[in-house]
Amino acid sequence: MAELSSILKQATGVIAARGEGVHLYDEDGRRYLDFTAGIGVTSTGHCHPRVVEAAQRQVATLIHAQYTTVMHRPLLDLVDRLSEVLPAGLDRMFFANSGSEGVEAALRLARQSTARPNVVVFHGGFHGRTVAAASMTTSGTKFRAGFSPIMGGVVIAPFPNPTHYGWSEEEATDFALRELDYLLQTVTTPAETAAFFVEPVLGEGGYVPANTRFLAGLRERADRHGILLVLDEVQTGWGRTGKFWGGDHFDARADILITAKGLASGFPLSAIAARADLMEKAWPGSQGGTYGANAVACAAAIATLDVILSEGLVQNSADRGAELRAALREVASQHKNITDVRGLGLMLGNEFRDANGDPDGATAAAAQQEAAKRGLLLLTCGAWGEVVRFIPALVVDSEQVKEAGAIWAEAVTAVTA
Numbered sequence: 001m002a003e004l005s006s007i008l009k010q011a012t013g014v015i016a017a018r019g020e021g022v023h024l025y026d027e028d029g030r031r032y033l034d035f036t037a038g039i040g041v042t043s044t045g046h047c048h049p050r051v052v053e054a055a056q057r058q059v060a061t062l063i064h065a066q067y068t069t070v071m072h073r074p075l076l077d078l079v080d081r082l083s084e085v086l087p088a089g090l091d092r093m094f095f096a097n098s099g100s101e102g103v104e105a106a107l108r109l110a111r112q113s114t115a116r117p118n119v120v121v122f123h124g125g126f127h128g129r130t131v132a133a134a135s136m137t138t139s140g141t142k143f144r145a146g147f148s149p150i151m152g153g154v155v156i157a158p159f160p161n162p163t164h165y166g167w168s169e170e171e172a173t174d175f176a177l178r179e180l181d182y183l184l185q186t187v188t189t190p191a192e193t194a195a196f197f198v199e200p201v202l203g204e205g206g207y208v209p210a211n212t213r214f215l216a217g218l219r220e221r222a223d224r225h226g227i228l229l230v231l232d233e234v235q236t237g238w239g240r241t242g243k244f245w246g247g248d249h250f251d252a253r254a255d256i257l258i259t260a261k262g263l264a265s266g267f268p269l270s271a272i273a274a275r276a277d278l279m280e281k282a283w284p285g286s287q288g289g290t291y292g293a294n295a296v297a298c299a300a301a302i303a304t305l306d307v308i309l310s311e312g313l314v315q316n317s318a319d320r321g322a323e324l325r326a327a328l329r330e331v332a333s334q335h336k337n338i339t340d341v342r343g344l345g346l347m348l349g350n351e352f353r354d355a356n357g358d359p360d361g362a363t364a365a366a367a368q369q370e371a372a373k374r375g376l377l378l379l380t381c382g383a384w385g386e387v388v389r390f391i392p393a394l395v396v397d398s399e400q401v402k403e404a405g406a407i408w409a410e411a412v413t414a415v416t417a
């Protein structure tokens with residue numbers, strides 16, 4: 001009898017039978033408020049009618065037309081449409097299937113176009129699970145352990161993480177920039193440094209926003225040394241943070257941007273967008289893949305963009321995010337073991353610490369389980385699993401936010417009373 005491997009660790013134990021909007025239904029018909037959205041993927045809600053319609057139409061027309069063999073209309077149309085939302089100057093695109101593949105594509109482009117071997121990543125960052133992406137991931141040893149030797153050429157610099165260091169944002173940013181300069185002087189000389197890879201908000205690492213001064217500092221050093229700034233917007237893109245791109249909060253100007261997750265409402269699709277002069281230096285034919293830019297996924301992505309723009313979902317993310325943050329702050333004010341509520345838009349985390357001030361993954365996990373019992377699905381993140389995160393679909397309304405806040409209050413009370 002075949003069984004699923006225990007390699008897969010499951011957060012909730014729910015067997016999902018059906019999804020609609022912000023709700024999932026299990027096989028017994030029980031309804032859950034899904035504040036996980038497939039790890040920030042189904043931003044238009046489960047099975048949005050316009051996404052379903054576009055995908056169904058495409059399935060009946062052309063499912064797979066391999067893009068290194070023939071081109072297809074949904075991909076060409078998607079590239080056209082993306083120019084409405086891509087940051088200025090990032091007008092050459094490449095497509096793959098997952099965030100990790102997008103990261104690898106950006107890495108390959110950075111190394112080829114600069115002819116430099118090393119990359120700098122920021123401590124606590126998550127970039128994926130393939131070997132190269134895992135080598136660049138520093139949000140938890142579970143993503144790296146037992147996997148050595150991993151890829152070389154990765155230098156880890158501090159991320160300005162105030163609660164981790166116990167400093168103000170100013171202090172954490174000073175430290176991060178000073179250490180970066182030290183690393184460029186002592187470990188990876190600029191002439192051997194291809195790129196900085198950074199998330200606008202640390203995702204799996206604990207929902208810690210970067211800040212304007214830090215990203216300006218990276219930009220300034222990138223310009224000074226001919227290093228590329230790569231924004232990993234896999235989790236932060238497509239309105240998740242209340243602006244279209246997470247980097248928009250910080251006026252960040254990237255040379256390469258990586259997107260996936262919210263891009264196609266659940267169909268596997270990722271993309272990188274880069275400066276034309278960089279893509280021109282890449283080696284022709286060095287990137288590709290059998291399934292990249294699948295026609296159904298591209299059709300779903302176009303419909304996703306239509307829904308996000310026409311339904312005002314970026315603004316909804318900002319507005320409902322503010323309501324959700326207020327509700328979470330209210331809960332935190334009554335429970336001293338929730339020591340921080342942070343994030344942007346509908347990408348919010350609650351940090352748990354114990355009486356000694358140490359990260360408390362056990363209580364966070366218990367609260368998450370109590371919430372699931374009460375019909376609210378949540379995930380944890382952070383190095384110790386100490387952050388419970390809220391990432392509902394961007395179609396969430398005020399009533400659903402209120403309901404989630406009420407369940408969360410009960411769940412936290414149940415574990416910390």
Ligand code: PMP
Nearest residue numbers: 098099100126127128203234235
């Ligand atoms: N980068 C970031 C910032 C992510 O959050 C993730 C996924 N959580 C990835 C890359 C990897 O994406 P995937 O799981 O689709 O490979």
